[in-house]
Amino acid sequence: MKAVVNIEDVSKIIKGRKIIDSLSFQVNEGEVFGFLGPNGAGKTTTIRMIVGLIGITSGDIKILGSSIQSDFEKAIKHVGAIVENPEMYKFMSGYQNLLHFARMSEGITKEKIAETVEFVGLTDRIHDKVKTYSLGMRQRLGLAQCLLHDPKVLILDEPTNGLDPAGIREIRDHVRKLAREKGMAVIVSSHLLSEMEMMCDRVGIIQNGKLIDIQSVNDFVQEEGRLYEIEVDAPAQAEQAMKRLYPGQSIAINNQSIVVTIEKENVPFLVKELVHDGLNIFSIQETTRTLEDRFLEVTSGKEGK
Amino acid sequence: MISLIKNEWLKIFKRSGTYVMIGILVLIVSIAGAFMKYQDTRGSVPDNEDWKKGLEMQNASYQKELEEMGDMLPVDVKESYERTIAINDYRIENNLSPNQDYSSLSFIADMSSLIDFVGLFMIIIAGGIVASEFTWGTIKLLLIRPIKREKILVSKYITMLLFGGSLLLLLFVFSGLLGVLLFGTGGQSSPYLNYQDGTVTEQSMLFHLMKVYGLSSINMIMLATMAFMISAAFRSSSLAIGLSIFLMFVGGQVTQLVAMKYEWAKFSLFANTDLFQYFEGTPMLPGMTLGFSIIMLIIYFLLFQAVAFLMFKKRDVAA
Numbered sequence: 001m002k003a004v005v006n007i008e009d010v011s012k013i014i015k016g017r018k019i020i021d022s023l024s025f026q027v028n029e030g031e032v033f034g035f036l037g038p039n040g041a042g043k044t045t046t047i048r049m050i051v052g053l054i055g056i057t058s059g060d061i062k063i064l065g066s067s068i069q070s071d072f073e074k075a076i077k078h079v080g081a082i083v084e085n086p087e088m089y090k091f092m093s094g095y096q097n098l099l100h101f102a103r104m105s106e107g108i109t110k111e112k113i114a115e116t117v118e119f120v121g122l123t124d125r126i127h128d129k130v131k132t133y134s135l136g137m138r139q140r141l142g143l144a145q146c147l148l149h150d151p152k153v154l155i156l157d158e159p160t161n162g163l164d165p166a167g168i169r170e171i172r173d174h175v176r177k178l179a180r181e182k183g184m185a186v187i188v189s190s191h192l193l194s195e196m197e198m199m200c201d202r203v204g205i206i207q208n209g210k211l212i213d214i215q216s217v218n219d220f221v222q223e224e225g226r227l228y229e230i231e232v233d234a235p236a237q238a239e240q241a242m243k244r245l246y247p248g249q250s251i252a253i254n255n256q257s258i259v260v261t262i263e264k265e266n267v268p269f270l271v272k273e274l275v276h277d278g279l280n281i282f283s284i285q286e287t288t289r290t291l292e293d294r295f296l297e298v299t300s301g302k303e304g305k
Numbered sequence: 306m307i308s309l310i311k312n313e314w315l316k317i318f319k320r321s322g323t324y325v326m327i328g329i330l331v332l333i334v335s336i337a338g339a340f341m342k343y344q345d346t347r348g349s350v351p352d353n354e355d356w357k358k359g360l361e362m363q364n365a366s367y368q369k370e371l372e373e374m375g376d377m378l379p380v381d382v383k384e385s386y387e388r389t390i391a392i393n394d395y396r397i398e399n400n401l402s403p404n405q406d407y408s409s410l411s412f413i414a415d416m417s418s419l420i421d422f423v424g425l426f427m428i429i430i431a432g433g434i435v436a437s438e439f440t441w442g443t444i445k446l447l448l449i450r451p452i453k454r455e456k457i458l459v460s461k462y463i464t465m466l467l468f469g470g471s472l473l474l475l476l477f478v479f480s481g482l483l484g485v486l487l488f489g490t491g492g493q494s495s496p497y498l499n500y501q502d503g504t505v506t507e508q509s510m511l512f513h514l515m516k517v518y519g520l521s522s523i524n525m526i527m528l529a530t531m532a533f534m535i536s537a538a539f540r541s542s543s544l545a546i547g548l549s550i551f552l553m554f555v556g557g558q559v560t561q562l563v564a565m566k567y568e569w570a571k572f573s574l575f576a577n578t579d580l581f582q583y584f585e586g587t588p589m590l591p592g593m594t595l596g597f598s599i600i601m602l603i604i605y606f607l608l609f610q611a612v613a614f615l616m617f618k619k620r621d622v623a624a
Contacts (some may be wrong), residue, residue: 015622032362048621048622048623051449052448052449053448053621053622053623054621054623055443055619055621072450072451072453073451074451075455076449076450076451077451078447081449083445084442084445087441087442087443087446088443088446089316089319089441090441091320091321092315092316092319096315096319100312100315100316101446101450103308103309103593104308104309104312104447104450104451105450105451106450106451112519145446218384
């Protein structure tokens with residue numbers, strides 16, 4: 001896989017305070033990269049540095065090999081972005097807005113604009129003034145605006161902020177489609193974990209300006225084994241049994257259940273053993289470990305050190 | 306570059322405020338035209354063969370006041386009296402009645418005082434053209450295009466100049482057309498009487514108009530450039546517009562006050578924006594020449610541009 005965006009040891013100091021501290025990562029072709037972190041961790045600052053809106057104190061950012069600092073025009077040519085809210089000229093129609101931005105890049109035809117409008121599903125309302133648009137429509141127009149010049153890199157800062165579930169789903173589908181079909185590298189930032197889980201291939205976690213972890217979403221969520229919640233009449237006794245069967249495994253007791261991590265093949269064996277011990281089993285449930293659990297695990301862990 | 310200017314131009318003309326400005330300009334010229342048309346006598350001089358007597362009387366009263374008050378009179382009042390007296394004398398000597406046919410050119414000349422309005426509107430546009438992008442949040446979308454920031458700023462500056470130029474043209478053409486419609490083209494247009502250093506000279510009206518429009522544009526451009534600088538450097542359109550308009554109205558007076566005591570006032574921008582002082586009347590301070598003012602204006606112009614470009618280029622867009 002080809003790396004499209006290279007962040008190389010980037011730091012940003014504002015008024016003596018280190019906002020971003022030696023950040024390095026890369027985003028590959030056809031990949032959706034999630035940029036995750038609590039509010040104020042430096043997500044937006046990093047994104048603004050990638051698109052050249054704010055300067056870089058040290059380090060460099062390269063897009064398809066061109067530095068955003070020394071070769072701005074060549075680098076930014078491949079980037080389409082929405083930074084925070086998709087603010088447009090409200091006194092103009094959606095179409096006029098798109099024309100406006102189309103004039104600023106080379107070789108965008110009327111057909112291309114029409115095609116993009118069709119893609120985001122705004123054909124019916126495109127000639128209305130932007131001030132009459134709903135937030136969801138503005139978000140769609142914002143997406144159209146950054147797709148006009150067929151970018152290799154798509155950057156969306158909090159793209160689902162303030163959208164209703166239907167709008168969130170729509171954006172998610174678009175993002176996945178663009179990455180799969182057009183091979184774009186997509187960078188999405190968010191503080192919403194569930195959203196990231198559904199949208200991204202890899203997730204980088206940033207906290208206090210430092211990148212503390214990058215993992216693929218699947219690895220991230222299911223690191224080892226599967227999680228089963230077993231509802232029994234005597235959890236304490238079940239715990240004893242577990243400790244005997246799988247010494248060293250972590251076992252949690254949750255009300256009337258115990259939560260264990262084991263391989264799927266071992267479930268029938270475990271059930272037999274528990275029944276043999278005279279325990280009554282009411283239910284067995286496989287629970288997926290959510291990104292949220294992992295996220296809290298990772299961030300609190302690092303903070304403690 | 307042309308497409309950038311086109312973009313900026315469209316953004317100006319897609320807003321209703323722009324049409325309000327044009328409307329105000331057209332309205333004032335129309336109302337003034339109507340007044341001129343239906344007001345029979347213009348001025349204190351009788352509209353018949355007795356005009357010479359009228360002028361002599363006016364001269365006598367001004368003369369008396371000048372002698373009685375002497376140095377008590379403010380400098381500019383004294384100057385305007387002297388000017389009127391000299392011009393009146395010239396009219397009497399050369400048999401040039403002030404009641405000559407009022408033609409379209411004279412109307413344009415009278416309407417040229419509205420150039421200040423054009424300047425005002427130009428400042429409003431200049432003050433908003435960069436700062437508004439920050440207020441709207443659209444600056445983020447504007448600066449992530451494959452175009453250098455300097456180029457965007459240049460396109461905005463040029464658009465602002467074009468807008469001012471168009472308003473001037475509108476003022477000139479509209480007052481000309483209205484003048485022709487209301488007062489006719491006028492057979493031989495009356496000459497413009499220029500008073501400088503105690504002597505009166507005749508100038509063709511057209512030449513006078515060119516001069517007024519040309520010199521006023523310089524004043525306008527300097528103030529608009531200042532507004533543009535504040536807009537680009539501080540991202541605040543209200544600060545840019547407010548400060549520039551304030552200085553437009555009081556800058557000259559304050560400089561004049563300072564000039565009475567200190568000679569360094571001649572280095573102030575406002576001592577130099579009014580180039581009329583070298584063509585009519587007397588310079589604000591002794592030792593000031595047209596060349597001096599032009600150099601000062603160029604220095605200020607470059608300074609404003611340098612500040613605007615450096616600040617705009619370096620700025621972190623975090624809004």
